[in-house]
Amino acid sequence: MTTVTMTVNGREVSGEAEPRMLLAHFLREGQRLTGTHLGCDTSQCGACVVHVDGRAVKSCTMLAVEAEGAEVRTIEGMANQDGSLSVIQQAFQDHHGLQCGFCTAGMVMSAAALLADNPKPDEREIREYLEGNICRCTGYHNIVKAIMAASGQDVSAMAAE
Amino acid sequence: MYAFEFQKPTSIQAAVEALKDDEAQALGGGQTLLPTMRQRLASPGTLVSLSGIAEMRGVCRADDGALCIGGGTSHAVVAQEAAGIYPGLAGLAARIGDPAVRNRGTIGGSLANNDPSACYPCAVLASGARIITDRREIAADDFFEGMFTTALEQGEIITEVRFPVPEASNYQKFIQPASRFALVGVMVAKYAGGVRVAVTGASEEGVFRWTEAEKALSDNFAASALKDLTVSADGMIADMHGSAAYRAHLIKVLAGRAVEAAA
Numbered sequence: 001m002t003t004v005t006m007t008v009n010g011r012e013v014s015g016e017a018e019p020r021m022l023l024a025h026f027l028r029e030g031q032r033l034t035g036t037h038l039g040c041d042t043s044q045c046g047a048c049v050v051h052v053d054g055r056a057v058k059s060c061t062m063l064a065v066e067a068e069g070a071e072v073r074t075i076e077g078m079a080n081q082d083g084s085l086s087v088i089q090q091a092f093q094d095h096h097g098l099q100c101g102f103c104t105a106g107m108v109m110s111a112a113a114l115l116a117d118n119p120k121p122d123e124r125e126i127r128e129y130l131e132g133n134i135c136r137c138t139g140y141h142n143i144v145k146a147i148m149a150a151s152g153q154d155v156s157a158m159a160a161e
Numbered sequence: 162m163y164a165f166e167f168q169k170p171t172s173i174q175a176a177v178e179a180l181k182d183d184e185a186q187a188l189g190g191g192q193t194l195l196p197t198m199r200q201r202l203a204s205p206g207t208l209v210s211l212s213g214i215a216e217m218r219g220v221c222r223a224d225d226g227a228l229c230i231g232g233g234t235s236h237a238v239v240a241q242e243a244a245g246i247y248p249g250l251a252g253l254a255a256r257i258g259d260p261a262v263r264n265r266g267t268i269g270g271s272l273a274n275n276d277p278s279a280c281y282p283c284a285v286l287a288s289g290a291r292i293i294t295d296r297r298e299i300a301a302d303d304f305f306e307g308m309f310t311t312a313l314e315q316g317e318i319i320t321e322v323r324f325p326v327p328e329a330s331n332y333q334k335f336i337q338p339a340s341r342f343a344l345v346g347v348m349v350a351k352y353a354g355g356v357r358v359a360v361t362g363a364s365e366e367g368v369f370r371w372t373e374a375e376k377a378l379s380d381n382f383a384a385s386a387l388k389d390l391t392v393s394a395d396g397m398i399a400d401m402h403g404s405a406a407y408r409a410h411l412i413k414v415l416a417g418r419a420v421e422a423a424a
Binding site: 002018022041043046049055056057061062063065066068110113114129131132133 | 165167169191195196198199208265339341
């Protein structure tokens, strides 16, 4: 066992980790941050996406020991300071960008990473960026719409499906 | 995943030392190795992470004009930083896997693994790139030795890859949407000395050069130069996603598209 220290959502945390412990398990079981989900466990589905040093990564395909000293952000760190929903989260609610909600944490983290790089993505760019995030409920349409809306673009012409 | 020891050296020399252990395995971005270990298809005694070696990261231009990419550089960084110098290569890097995979996966890891459907081997072979390791330099034509097999010795680390920059190039990836690997991918690169064409995803021997197309395109760099050529289905991969004949057909179609799109 080694002690791993990283900053999670602005707070320094330490925990014991075997080298084989995945970042997803460190966050979920060690830190009780269960908003990060494990869906496929084979790095396909993207439910486990978190930000490591500002970049989206699949936390089921990264060792916790590799995040030593890193700045990690999870879905629990996405709300505003006063606890209200962030613009992206609110847009998912307003545009019905989720049904069962299992993929949502990963979707929101991917959306945040996209908008940090590309503040006004078009529909094609959003769909391409979400290639690694799988949703089994929505058919993606309202997720794309929510991200368009969160980036301040007019979505009134996009059909509500 | 079975238990293992973990080391994270900060220099190439220290990594080479750590990899002298027979049970040790280098870890790049882990986007293939970690899923493989989780399925218990690999069980190294020690993982030696290369992610702490700063000198193995980054993109630069050599005095001879070649584009140099550190072995530990992520696909996302190549997609961004090579775009102005070698757009064909940057475009290829920008379509590997998905954004989260591109933020972790590295060029050195991809080449060392030599997956028969991976994108980077195709770029390296089409560019006649040179693979620089901790101990020597290997020409692209000598590096790939068949599916998941390379000229690398046990414990040898890809520290850098040097790409001669072509006059025009393009990579066409016919994507297998479930895996996001190439069902077939073709890279065309036009140099002053001739055209090189490399194909991934198709052959049971892994990435290869389509030399007939190279000759035809060196004489006339137009998709029409390929019209009388055919690729044999012998030795092509056949699986649930596509037959050998289908893959052979795709090679010609994609090569033509790559020539038309080459910039």
